[in-house]
Amino acid sequence: MPQTTSHKLEVHQIPVLNDNYVYLAHCPTTGDTAVIDPAVAGPVLAEAKRLGWRITHILNTHHHGDHVGGNLEIKAATGCTIVGPKADAGRIPGIDVEVDDGDHYSLGDATAQVFFVPGHTRGHIAYWFADSAALFCGDTLFALGCGRLFEGSPQQMWSSLSKLRRLPDETRVFCAHEYTQANARFAVTVDPANQALHDRSAAIDVARAQGKPTVPSLLGEEKATNPFLRADERSLADGLGLTNAAPEIVFAEVRKRKDSF
Secondary structure, eight states: OOEEEOSSOEEEEEEETTTEEEEEEEOTTTOEEEEESOSOSHHHHHHHHHHTOEEEEEEOSOOOHHHHTTHHHHHHHHOOEEEEEGGGGGGSTTOOEEEOTTOEEEETTEEEEEEEOOSSSTTOEEEEEGGGTEEEEETTEETTEEOOOSSSOHHHHHHHHHHHHTSOTTOEEEESBOOHHHHHHHHHHHOTTOHHHHHHHHHHHHHHHTTOOOOSEEHHHHHHHOGGGOTTOHHHHHHTTOTTOOHHHHHHHHHHHHHTO
16 A cells, blocks of 8 residues: 655555545644545554554545545544535535635645535535645546546536646646546547557556556646546547537537446
8 A cells, every 4th residue: 555755745545445545644743634535434544553643634525425434433433523515514424624615724734725626426525735736536537537427517527627637737636446447448549649648558557467556646647648638639529520619518528438438
């Protein structure tokens, strides 16, 4: 289970269930530690204990069970504060603090900016720790993909992804699932002329064959290769037979094709 150290936060990745990632984000100066989207409690509590980190917060991006399933058990064990989307507070178990687009929330000496990014769900949010170059985006943005539109429209999701795309290229994308290899197989079918995508797909195959995670990815790499972030690229639109179509139309077509891939 890899650990990365950034400017402010130490981020530890915990694989759970079939393909979920739960993250521990730790401020080394204050000792505050957040769990991001705990699908389950047991492995998270065990890993925090092994690391000697005291869980003080849970940061939820949305209400799905594989993101909040461990909330109440972790809160009961640690007394932590649960932070989640204001727009969906009624579906976040144990929520204490409601946050919305443009809010800032501090974890020790690190501060997250909150983005409202509906599409996958109606109340989805993401947390960007600028000083740590870390984006916790739940199921809005995946490595080479994006979340299914369970509760939102293509227009909403394109707008949400456009917000995240404006962040710096060096931002590390800590998404919640290991879907990258399957996403790559689809991506090359809609963006076949993208050599950077082919090169990345080959590297992903090697990493997965070695049992290595493909997450986090770099946002700059996503901008260059993720078709869901490239709906305003002329080459992608042309390849789909949608020359001069609005980006949200191109995005909707890519999402439709992925849903049936």
